[in-house]
Amino acid sequence: MLVPAVALGCALLLAQTGGEADLGPRVGDVLPRLEVEPAGPPVIQPPASPLPVQHWQAPTVCLTLPPTKAVPSGKWRAQCDAGSRRCLVAPQHELDSEGVETERPLERVTYCADEGYVSESALMKTYRLEPAVADAPPGWYRDERGRVMQFNFDLNRRLWLGGAWAPLWREGQTEGRMRADFGISVEVPGEGRRLHRLRFLETELYLGEPGFDATAMRYDFSVERNEPLFRVTTFFGEPRRHDIHINLGLWMEVLRAEELERDGTEAGFLTWGAVHATLDLWHSKDLVSYVRVRAGPSVERDYKNGFSTLVPGAALEGDLTLDRDGFHHLRLGVEAEKVLLAPSVEGRPLRPERLRVSAGYELILLAINDQPLSLVVDGRGAWRSDLANVPARWEWSAAAGLRFSLWAPARRSAPMAPAARE
Amino acid sequence: MLALGLALLLTSTALPPRDAHAAPSVLEAHVALETGAAECLPVDARGEPYPICFDPGDGLVLGTGGRLRDGEGAPSLRAGVHIRTGRTSRSKGTPWFNSHRLLGLEAWGGEQRGLTFTVYDGTLRRHLEEGFILVPTARPLRIPFPFDVTLAPRVGHLERRVWEGPGWTLETVRAGLLLDPVRSETGRVWLGVGPVASHTLRRSPDGAEHTVSPFTTLMLDTGVESEDGLWALRASGLAGWSLGFENGTFFRARAEAGLERVLLAVEDQPVVLQLSGAYTHRDAGLSRRSEWTAGAGLAVRAFSARW
Numbered sequence: 001m002l003v004p005a006v007a008l009g010c011a012l013l014l015a016q017t018g019g020e021a022d023l024g025p026r027v028g029d030v031l032p033r034l035e036v037e038p039a040g041p042p043v044i045q046p047p048a049s050p051l052p053v054q055h056w057q058a059p060t061v062c063l064t065l066p067p068t069k070a071v072p073s074g075k076w077r078a079q080c081d082a083g084s085r086r087c088l089v090a091p092q093h094e095l096d097s098e099g100v101e102t103e104r105p106l107e108r109v110t111y112c113a114d115e116g117y118v119s120e121s122a123l124m125k126t127y128r129l130e131p132a133v134a135d136a137p138p139g140w141y142r143d144e145r146g147r148v149m150q151f152n153f154d155l156n157r158r159l160w161l162g163g164a165w166a167p168l169w170r171e172g173q174t175e176g177r178m179r180a181d182f183g184i185s186v187e188v189p190g191e192g193r194r195l196h197r198l199r200f201l202e203t204e205l206y207l208g209e210p211g212f213d214a215t216a217m218r219y220d221f222s223v224e225r226n227e228p229l230f231r232v233t234t235f236f237g238e239p240r241r242h243d244i245h246i247n248l249g250l251w252m253e254v255l256r257a258e259e260l261e262r263d264g265t266e267a268g269f270l271t272w273g274a275v276h277a278t279l280d281l282w283h284s285k286d287l288v289s290y291v292r293v294r295a296g297p298s299v300e301r302d303y304k305n306g307f308s309t310l311v312p313g314a315a316l317e318g319d320l321t322l323d324r325d326g327f328h329h330l331r332l333g334v335e336a337e338k339v340l341l342a343p344s345v346e347g348r349p350l351r352p353e354r355l356r357v358s359a360g361y362e363l364i365l366l367a368i369n370d371q372p373l374s375l376v377v378d379g380r381g382a383w384r385s386d387l388a389n390v391p392a393r394w395e396w397s398a399a400a401g402l403r404f405s406l407w408a409p410a411r412r413s414a415p416m417a418p419a420a421r422e
Numbered sequence: 423m424l425a426l427g428l429a430l431l432l433t434s435t436a437l438p439p440r441d442a443h444a445a446p447s448v449l450e451a452h453v454a455l456e457t458g459a460a461e462c463l464p465v466d467a468r469g470e471p472y473p474i475c476f477d478p479g480d481g482l483v484l485g486t487g488g489r490l491r492d493g494e495g496a497p498s499l500r501a502g503v504h505i506r507t508g509r510t511s512r513s514k515g516t517p518w519f520n521s522h523r524l525l526g527l528e529a530w531g532g533e534q535r536g537l538t539f540t541v542y543d544g545t546l547r548r549h550l551e552e553g554f555i556l557v558p559t560a561r562p563l564r565i566p567f568p569f570d571v572t573l574a575p576r577v578g579h580l581e582r583r584v585w586e587g588p589g590w591t592l593e594t595v596r597a598g599l600l601l602d603p604v605r606s607e608t609g610r611v612w613l614g615v616g617p618v619a620s621h622t623l624r625r626s627p628d629g630a631e632h633t634v635s636p637f638t639t640l641m642l643d644t645g646v647e648s649e650d651g652l653w654a655l656r657a658s659g660l661a662g663w664s665l666g667f668e669n670g671t672f673f674r675a676r677a678e679a680g681l682e683r684v685l686l687a688v689e690d691q692p693v694v695l696q697l698s699g700a701y702t703h704r705d706a707g708l709s710r711r712s713e714w715t716a717g718a719g720l721a722v723r724a725f726s727a728r729w
Contacts, residue, residue: 094552104551108515141562149556149564150514161597161619163637180619180636182597205621207636210667327558367556369548369571370514404599406573409513 041066042125044089051144053418054079054088054135061121062092062112065129071101077112077134080124087124088132094146106134108148139325139410141417150370152325152414155362156187156197156288157407164376164401168209171393177208179399187288189412193224195287209261216255222280222287223247249278251294262390267304269386274298276313284321286413291318291332305345305388313337326411329362331378345388352386362403374403462650462728473727476684476692478647478654479506479521479609481726485696487719489530496532498717500696501525502540504726506609511548519547519609534585541578545643547571547602547612570605572614574598574643583707589626591708596620598641613644618660626708631666638663639674651728654682661703674705684723691724 042065054060058079067074071091080087092112093101115121136142139152166179183202190196196219203214228243256271276296283290295314302309315335322328337354344350360378367373377400385392462475481504489498503524510517522544529537549570557563579593600614617637624631639662647654661675678700684692698717704710 143562143564147552147554147564149554149562151556151558151562161599163619178636180634182619205634205636207634207665210632325558364558366558368567369550369553369569370516370556371548371571407513 042129044068044129044131047131052088052130052132053142054090054132056135056137056416057110058135060110060112060135061115061118061124063089063115063121063124065089065125070095070099073101077106077109078124078129079132079135080120080127082120082123085127087127087129089129090132090134091146096145099145106142106146106148108137108140109134136417137410138416139414150367150410151417152410153364153367153372153405153408154187154326154411155329155364155372155374155405155408156185156321157409158372158405159184159407160403160405162376162401162403164399166206166397166399166401168395168397170395175209177206179401180205180207181403190221193226193287194221195223196221206260211258211260213258214256215253218251218253220251220278221249222278222283222290222292223249224283224287247280247283249280249292251276251278251296253298260387262387265387265390267387268302270301270303271311272299272301274311274313276315288411289318289320291320292316300339302342307343309342310340311337312340324413324415327364331358331360331362333358339386347389348387349385352384353392354384354386355382357381365402368404372405372408374405376401376403473687473690473729474650475728476651476687476723476726477506477728478651478682478723478726479504481692481723483721483723485694485719485721487696487717487721489715489717491534491715492713494532494534496530496534498528498530498719500719500721501527504723508609514548517549519549519606519612521545521609534583536581536583536585538582539578539580540576543576543579544574545600545612545614546573546575547609547614549605549607551605551607553605568605569601569603572598572600572602572612572616572643574600574614574616574618574641576620581707586708587627589624589708591622591624593620593622598643599637600641600643610647610649611645613642615640615642617641618662620664622664624708631668633664633666633669635662635664638665651726652684656680656682672704672710674710675701675703676705677701685720687727688722690727691722692726694721694723695719696721 044065054077061078061080063076063078065074065076073093075092076089077092078087078089091101092105094104094106096102133142133144134146136148139150140148141151142148160181160183162181164179164181166177168175168177181204184200186198188196188198199215199218201214201216202218203212205212225245225247229246229248230244232242232244234240234242252273252275253271254273256274257269259266259268261267274296275298276294278292278294280290280292293314293316296312298311298313300309300311313336315333317333317335318331320330322330333356335356339352342350342352358378358380360376362374362376364372364374379396379398381394381396383392383394463471463473465471483500483502483504485500487498489496505522505524507520507522508517509520522542523540524542526540526543527537547570553567553569555565555567557565574597576593576596579596581591596618597620598614598616598618600616602612602614604611604613606612618635618639618641619637620635620639622633624633639660642657642659644658645654645656657679659675659677663671663673665671678698680696680698683695685695686693696717696719700715703712706713
């Protein structure tokens with residue numbers, strides 16, 4: 001009896017020691033759970049005013065919290081900070097006008113990891129849970145109901161349709177006319193500091209005093225070169241080196257047709273192609289806005305008179321986006337052309353000339369379903385001696401109208417909504 | 423009979439069932455949700471699936487029939503390529519429902535021979551569950567706007583009427599901006615109304631006549647299709663003022679409606695009965711006539727089965 005009793009006692013002792021060693025990790029597993037096990041269910045704090053905003057692309061966990069009146073599903077997006085033991089929580093669905101969640105999931109939010117895959121999710125539920133507005137991508141704003149809307153528009157990447165009242169003044173007389181316009185513009189950043197601009201089917205159609213101006217394709221680029229084009233060293237006193245940065249680029253257009261009628265004379269010109277060298281006098285850091293000069297030749301067909309000509313031209317032009325969100329745009333231009341190699345045409349000089357000036361302003365008034373509607377006003381002047389039997393003179397026009405743009409994504413430099421507010 | 427013959431010809435080109443693992447498009451996903459793949463693909467006695475659902479907006483269409491104009495009948499022929507796509511906009515993150523009709527040809531014989539040919543005609547509808555107007559105040563203001571926006575471009579629509587003599591009518595481009603109050607979550611139902619801009623050139627022995635409509639025309643485009651795609655009803659209308667460079671302003675209108683019913687499928691290629699009617703007010707042909715037309719025919723709409 002004694003032997004079995006001693007054996008049992010030793011076994012129990014050994015088992016106790018070994019058992020402790022085995023239990024060590026289990027306790028370690030359990031302890032944190034005991035630590036995080038909330039005394040009661042998680043409590044969502046009353047909403048602050050204004051609501052804080054979650055951070056775009058910060059790690060987000062999809063938590064299931066106890067149902068509330070506003071969020072009966074209990075589905076929330078949480079961004080937590082372990083240091084301050086604080087979570088910003090936003091419903092996973094949009095809210096209705098009464099502040100109760102709908103069946104529509106939030107749009108344009110980042111990935112949300114399911115709590116089942118996040119080991120700290122139970123711990124997070126013990127943190128201070130503060131209601132917030134869910135994150136939104138750059139250029140987009142999310143309201144308290146979780147609905148997202150775009151507040152930053154890139155009008156250099158769009159398809160537009162527009163109409164304007166564009167009367168024409170000539171020698172004290174006014175001609176009422178309408179203008180319809182259409183076009184597609186695309187901007188593509190290139191390698192290094194380079195920005196390619198493309199425009200397709202840019203068309204202006206005039207009614208009243210009939211005419212149109214349409215271009216199949218236009219291309220140009222701006223560049224910010226790191227290396228100076230050349231350098232000048234001066235030797236007056238200490239030798240000094242001066243780096244000359246000249247940002248030369250290219251501008252070209254293909255198939256531009258212009259048709260107009262003045263004093264009963266019809267004229268039509270088809271530019272097969274034009275290639276100009278450009279020199280940016282100034283451009284913005286992102287290369288989107290610029291003031292530049294360009295010059296070069298084009299080959300043109302006068303299809304009403306049936307001959308082709310060489311037309312050298314030069315222009316000073318600017319396209320400026322005036323604000324961060326792309327609502328204000330200013331466009332300026334002065335362009336001169338001389339028609340060479342043309343045969344003699346009765347009623348016009350042998351080498352006719354054209355001069356055009358323009359200034360325009362475009363302002364986004366509002367956005368319909370995230371598509372901007374803008375007000376366009378511009379003034380233009382033209383002097384030309386290339387119309388047979390029409391005396392060379394200035395004619396001026398002013399236009400005011402609306403333009404509806406499709407596409408128009410957020411600008412590449414678009415800020416986050418909170419930064420925009422600040 | 424020609425349609426049936428064409429259908430038989432196409433039997434050799436019938437598409438094999440798609441890879442079950444292929445990623446479905448947005449639209450296909452909608453279709454799958456609506457009708458269920460199993461409902462559209464019953465299994466025959468040999469255990470092979472066969473489609474009984476079709477997409478009226480997809481396929482290579484070739485058909486023949488009869489056409490009635492001003493009381494005179496004539497045989498007619500129709501052809502074209504229809505493509506329906508759904509995609510999610512990368513810039514806006516919302517779905518687009520797109521219908522493209524390419525290289526559409528309709529030719530008719532008889533004493534009033536002629537044809538129409540359209541290079542491209544499409545509708546591109548951007549769907550939002552809750553449309554709105556954003557007023558860019560310091561804190562953006564959101565005003566409800568319960569419409570989807572549809573872009574309706576048409577490029578290169580040529581009409582040639584041999585019986586009117588030399589000459590043709592070419593609508594170079596037409597672009598409509600339509601608002602859709604139905605805001606359907608599928609591409610099967612739509613109702614777009616809005617202004618249209620267009621340019622038309624009429625070329626006759628007397629010369630060329632340009633007319634434009636700078637958003638002074640109102641367009642309606644509507645349609646509804648059954649879930650299985652066996653029925654499709656489509657109607658469109660256009661009314662407004664065009665401005666002639668030489669001839670001043672004139673009012674014109676067009677209305678047309680069409681009904682399609684899949685009658686049978688030969689080697690999974692549906693044979694469709696097409697009925698149509700149209701009225702044109704001061705816009706038909708070189709002399710801008712007013713006229714009624716009606717048509718009926720059979721067409722094969724190859725490659726439009728939903729697998």
